[in-house]
Amino acid sequence: MPLTQMSPMLRSALAKGRAVAAVNIIDFNSTRAVIDCARELGVPVITQVSTKTVKHWGAKSVASWVKTLAQDSDQDVALHLDHCTDEATIRTCIDAGWTAVMFDGSKLPFAENLARSTAIYDFTQAAGVDLECEIGAIGGVEDDKVVKDGEEMLANFDECLEFARAMPRMGVFAPAIGTAHGFYKGEPKIAYDLLDRIAKATGLPIALHGGTGLTDDQFRNCIWRGCAKVNLSTMHKRDFIEGFGAVYARDRRPGEPLVYLEAQHKTMRDSLRPFLSLFSLGGKGAA
Ligand SMILES: [Zn+2]
Structure with a gap:
């Protein structure tokens, strides 16, 4: 199938109390692992890319991997x-045929975040591309943006409403609710009540950032409350490196790179399977 829009995927998941995994891809092989896993389970999936990775490969190259692999799949891929x-990278990706973009203005003062987000919303709407916006500060490291422990800032409820009112067709909304990027050092403190209130009041699908390391119950609780997009980044990056490196360290065959690429693919796909499966079952039965 051709690439799909993200918004209908998330709206449908939200209505069913389910979530779609959004996995950070690194190259063609890591993309193949994500799309193969989704196809095997019969679920939609979002391939997403950090700005650093786009700048490394170019927006057209990344789009070509995803389009090629999505073409052979009968499942929705965004x-x-x-x-x-x-904004320049956002426009480059839209020109290259990407179906969704995130503008992260969370480090800006609220009024500036809102002004820049709505300006980008206007042109993404005109281009038929879905937009994700963030409020508050999600902890950890994303690209080179570091939010230190103790500096995470939960989203402000009234500011969330203002965002939703200004951008009623926002594809997905990312308020900071206590999760963090990278590996958790301690127990994450998820602000479930805040998530509940934001999801109910805005009606928007919510993005759960910092999915690596959350328990099944934490996932179910978030999905049940409206997180229709669950980001998995750090675990996929770890599996990408370990899946190749650990096998090569055990069995060195320098003339056989495909052996390691296949091991890497299997490691990533096996690791994603339980998560994609859990998200597709949704939040019902959550404690
Ligand atoms: Zn994130």
Whole structure:
């Protein structure tokens, strides 16, 4: 199938109390693992890319991998730009045929975040591309943006309403609710009540950032409350490196790169399977 829009995927998941995984891809092989896993389970999926990775490969190259692999799949696949702070990269990705973009103005003062987000919303709407916006500060490291422990800032409820009113067709909304990027050092404190209130009041699908390391119950609780997009980045990057490196360290065959690429693909696909499966079952039965 051709690339799909992200918004209908998320609206449908939200209505069913389910979530779609958004996995940060790194190259062709990591994209193949994501799309193969989704096809095997019969679920839609979002391939998303950090700004750093787009700048490394170019927006057209990334789009070509995803389009090629999506063509052979009977499941919906969207291509999304993750945590972008510059408008030029957003426009480059849209021109290259991406179906969704995130503008992350969370480090800006609220009024400036709102003004820049709505300006980008206007042109993404005109281009038929879905937009994700962030409020508050999600902890950890995303690209080179660091939010230190203790500096995470939960989203302000009234500011969330203002965002939703200004951008009623926002594809997905990312308010900071206590999760963090990278590996958790301690127990994440998820602000479930705040998530509940934001999801109910805005009616928007909510993005759960910092999915790596959350428990099944935490996922179910978030999905049940309206997180229709669940980001998995750090675990996929770890599996990408370990899946190749650990096998090569055990069994060195320098003339056989495909052996390691296949091991890498299998590691990533096996690791994603339980998560994609859990998200597709949704939040019912959550404690
Ligand atoms: Zn994130």
